[in-house]
Amino acid sequence: MTGSDVVVVTGAGGMGLAVARRLGSGRTVILADASAPALEQAVDSLRAAGYAATGRLTDVSDAAAVAKLAAAAADAGRLTAIVHTAGVSAATGTAKAIIEVDLVGTAHVIDAFGEVAGPGTALVCVSSMAGHYATVAPGDERALALAPAAELRTLDVVRAVGDDPLAAYMLAKRGNHLRVQAAALAWNLRGARINTISPGVISTAMAAAESRTASGVHMMAMVEACGAGRTGTPAEIAAAAAYLTGPESLYVTGTDLLIDGGQAAWIRWHREPA
Template sequence: MKKQVNVVIGAGAIGIAIARRMSAGKTILIADLKPDNAERAAKTLREAGFQVETTTVDISSKSSIQDLVKRACELGEVHGLIHAAGVSPSQATPEVILKVDLYGTAVILEEFGQVIAQGGSGVVISSQSGHRLPALSAEKNKILATTPSDELLAQDFLSTKVVTDTLNAYQISKRGNALRVMAEAVKWKDRGARINTISPGIVITLLALDELNGPRGESYRNMLARSPAGRAATADEIANVAELLMTDAGAFITGSDFLIDGGVTASYWFGELDYLQPTSNT
């Protein structure tokens, strides 16, 4: 019997918390742009009794993602995909955000969708930001969901001449992630596998700390203070939901997006944060 493999893309706190829940008796393959990040996470997991391999991946590169898929398949059958890599509005330009968060996720879903094992499952970590983008047209939704990855960034409304703000690029990318997962779930069912999206609010990770201390930090702190929960989340709280989605307990759930933000989005549209609502649709 082939070894079962869980692939974790992004060696941050959320991906590793999910891997701990899902990987007893399996091989974990951690892939990150920075080898030191992957090795640091692997050391912690190995000391907890897990079997772990590491590799590097640049999710803005299709060939790099294909190399990751090849490496995973060399280790065994891919039963789990945990995609938790990306860049935030404070870390990159609109062009890079679209290439990494939107295009990269599309490629990952396409490529792993061709090898995911029968009974396998995956989660894509998206963001609450996708829920704060005004409604897109049905045509744009379909483009984001179904356009082949190689053609995705050539769409007019995704041009960096149109998308000039980093937060807008991030919101479009995260909305696109949820839509793409819906479309890919239809394809993954042919392999007897499931895929879902989780859209967290602010979770205390290195990425979140960059945001809280970045140019939008005051806005984010205000967002937390005025939300129903009144705080940020922990990575383990996100892993609680991922565990449901990736096990048999969630066998009837696929193509869905789960918003876990402590009520920030609710407050944004209907509560104390409603003054932040945009004035026009995209």
């Protein structure tokens, strides 16, 4: 093991790259993604800007691959921060892919890095404001929070989403919140912390693709109606990740930070009933 501080970022898209740039100065950055071209481009960009960056081709839906990523990160130095941004959107992915990556993949990240986390390690899983709108029965919430990762696909509440990508996305993101809450005790006992961030509409390539769909048009209309007047930026998510992995949040764990320009508040208190 070297003496370098290590930052792991899953997802080589706009959000992941912004996080790597915000957290990576003077540290070893390990960037992971399932797309070799996207990963190579992102690592090259970081290296050109002076970062000590390496890439690891990793499909988070593969438990063994995530375990290897965690082991490599632990071997590289002091594991200080893991920010899990990898995901599939409701507009561009199938329900199956969303469950595999967004729900099961996040569980794999929590489990694998929970085995190597130590004092001072902080994990942030990027969820979504959509997770705040999922209606899940208490018994199903408990199953989503505590079932072994390998059993998540077979839960009744997961099977019930069928082929509906939006239902799968909302459930997966709610599952992220629940699993992080349930994992906080184990992370505390290691001297480590774990939280989620729930972004609203953020200006990324994924969001641009989603904005061209019917649900995306509705989503952008909500951005205007809630008074925000704009989408969020990857840099704003990176700033939140910096807070949740930094020294100013040492008493913050097992919770979610909603970053949505006030959309959730508008939906609850001001949107006209359908």
